[in-house]
Amino acid sequence: MNSTTIAAALNDSKKPLTKQELIAANIKLLIEQLEAGKSDALTNYLTAMSRFHRYSFGNVLEIARQMPTATRVAGFWTWKNLGRSVNAGAKGIRILAPIVGLRRKKDTDATTDASKQNERALLGFRNTYVFDISQTNGVDLPSLNEVSGDPGENIELLAAFVKGKGIQLIYNEKIAPALGMSYGGRIAILPGQSKAEEFATLVHETAHELLHKAERRTSTTKTTRELEAEAVAFVVGKAVGLVNGNASSDYIQLYQGNASLLAESLEVIQQTSAVILAALETPNGDPQEEQQPADSELEEAA
Known part of the structure; x- marks a missing residue:
């Protein structure tokens, strides 16, 4: 290959x-x-x-x-929040983003305290896209x-x-x-x-x-x-x-x-x-x- x-x-x-x-x-x-x-x-x-x-x-x-x-680089909505928009037709840069969620503990580990019944854990990764500043337009950012x-x-x-x-x-x-x-x-x-x-x-x-x-x-x-x-x-x-x-x-x-x-x-x-x-x-x-x-x-x- x-x-x-x-x-x-x-x-x-x-x-x-x-x-x-x-x-x-x-x-x-x-x-x-x-x-x-x-x-x-x-x-x-x-x-x-x-x-x-x-x-x-x-x-x-x-x-x-x-x-x-x-x-x-930043995601589409991050650029929006910074006062810039991704240019129409811009091709995103694909990267991996973590999927973090709650993993339920086994019943034997559960307690009456709800905060201890589940724990945040890395569940995997997903494709996501970011865009370079050169692919956006809008307000100038601080240098x-x-x-x-x-x-x-x-x-x-x-x-x-x-x-x-x-x-x-x-x-x-x-x-x-x-x-x-x-x-x-x-x-x-x-x-x-x-x-x-x-x-x-x-x-x-x-x-x-x-x-x-x-x-x-x-x-x-x-x-x-x-x-x-x-x-x-x-x-x-x-x-x-x-x-x-x-x-x-x-x-x-x-x-x-x-x-x-x-x-x-x-x-x-x-x-x-x-x-x-x-x-x-x-x-x-x-x-x-x-x-x-x-x-x-x-x-x-x-």
Whole structure:
């Protein structure tokens, strides 16, 4: 099955795929695109991670596949509530939304307390559709907080997050020519870098601390670990408005077509980027558990 056939199958499927099926199909499609010389495919996926870090891994892949240029998505009625309307004839971006309901406990577990007789549970997933802001019209929305070429206070927020994790952060000229070093519980940054470089370096080394100081260190190669950390820096840098170089298509070659290894790697990149970005969005640098959105079309927990 070639990439065109895979994409068509994903688009034509009426029955909701499981999260695992969705991820597997997208990873296979990504491998075939890159093997065919479409080196921008990986960049599209990583850029989508930077824009939609609250979304699940599978739904990030779906958004990137269906509309690589998407920047801000929401359901039909969410856009209505924001004073914008979906353009006539606009094709929605299909994602998975969770179905949450009450699951009745067994009679033996029931009590006279009605609040304890049933419990909310994830019952499954359904297909739903979101639309990019470019597919809508109406009132202007407030600009997203983006900084072009300057991370601003994000360096301080990330430093606070790192220290909150019990990781020592120092600046040391002796690590040159390296821009940064991760030692497991300690990060060293080369002083004198531009703010953008310093931020990207700190994200890279933070990714190493979060990803590669436990069992993952022994299950991956040094090259893979470096590329995973660089991918996290790409995603986070994109999210705060920094100008990034293009992601290298060489990344895919490390996996030699092994879809499961690639899926695992991309998923930890997405999860680690989301943790760091959540910290940057919280004033004290300590990401709190977010409330689920009222509009299930945004399904960010799926």
